[in-house]
Amino acid sequence: MKTELLKMKGDWQEIIDDCRSTVSKPPLGREPSTDFKQRILIAEHSPIRDISFRWKWTGIKSWVATHWTRHHWECRVSTQRTDRTGVDRNKLPQDAPVDFVGEANVQHLIDTMRKRLCYQASPETREYAEDLKQAITEMQPEIGFVLCPSCVYRGFCPEGKPCGFWDRLSKDMTKEQVCDWKRRYTIYNLDFMSRTDDFRNDV
Numbered sequence: 422m423k424t425e426l427l428k429m430k431g432d433w434q435e436i437i438d439d440c441r442s443t444v445s446k447p448p449l450g451r452e453p454s455t456d457f458k459q460r461i462l463i464a465e466h467s468p469i470r471d472i473s474f475r476w477k478w479t480g481i482k483s484w485v486a487t488h489w490t491r492h493h494w495e496c497r498v499s500t501q502r503t504d505r506t507g508v509d510r511n512k513l514p515q516d517a518p519v520d521f522v523g524e525a526n527v528q529h530l531i532d533t534m535r536k537r538l539c540y541q542a543s544p545e546t547r548e549y550a551e552d553l554k555q556a557i558t559e560m561q562p563e564i565g566f567v568l569c570p571s572c573v574y575r576g577f578c579p580e581g582k583p584c585g586f587w588d589r590l591s592k593d594m595t596k597e598q599v600c601d602w603k604r605r606y607t608i609y610n611l612d613f614m615s616r617t618d619d620f621r622n623d624v
Contacts, residue, residue: 423549424476424556427522431472433458439468458563463602465528472564473526474557478549480518488546492533494525527564530557531574538570540584555617566610573609576600 437453440461461469478486486498498519525533536542537550558565572578572587576599590612591599598604 422556423478423481423552425479426556426560427475427477429472429474429560433472435471436461436468439471440466455563459566459603462527462531462563462567465531467528469527471526472561473524474530475522475524476553476556478521478523481521481549482516482545483519484516485543485545485549486519486521488537488543489521489523489549492525492529494523494529494533496524497522530564530568534568535571535574538568539572539580540570540586541580541582551613551617554613566606569606569609573605576602576605 433452434449437457438448441447441449490496490498498521534550534554537546538554540547542550554565554568557568570586571580572583573590578584578587590609594605594608598608
């Protein structure tokens with residue numbers, strides 16, 4: 422696995438207590454149900470930002486790391502400054518390895534994965550997205566479940582030049598399955614697991 426999950430900050434009890442405070446209810450005092458988790462994640466209400474993940478990728482290619490720095494959440498990339506490394510950065514190739522530490526809340530991750538799990542993303546960048554989704558799913562299955570490409574998120578491909586993934590995934594779906602987010606996401610996640618070696622070994 423490429424992804425080292427360093428820490429999960431926040432928890433589900435914080436999320437539900439924040440929700441309850443907005444309707445003048447006392448804290449629940451326990452973790453909410455799976456149904457609540459699924460509903461608030463798909464609704465993308467602001468309390469989901471209470472949970473964030475911090476992770477590290479060691480030896481990621483510099484140009485792939487650059488793709489990830491385009492998103493609006495915290496990240497740190499190891500320096501290539503000549504005065505710090507003793508190596509002329511002008512001579513470094515685009516695939517020079519760097520270390521990357523990212524920290525993103527759940528809303529950030531939902532937004533980011535819509536682009537990075539898409540097959541229009543470079544294969545190398547998507548590979549890191551798939552690995553991060555896998556790592557998060559193992560720690561927090563409900564959160565991992567909602568991380569998907571834009572076509573699955575929307576129920577259609579919004580790209581000007583579709584890659585064909587949505588057509589393949591949805592060709593056997595009924596209209597009801599396409600319109601039902603849970604069934605649509607389930608079909609995607611089963612497809613994802615069938616393509617991921619570590620998941621396949623667990624099924």
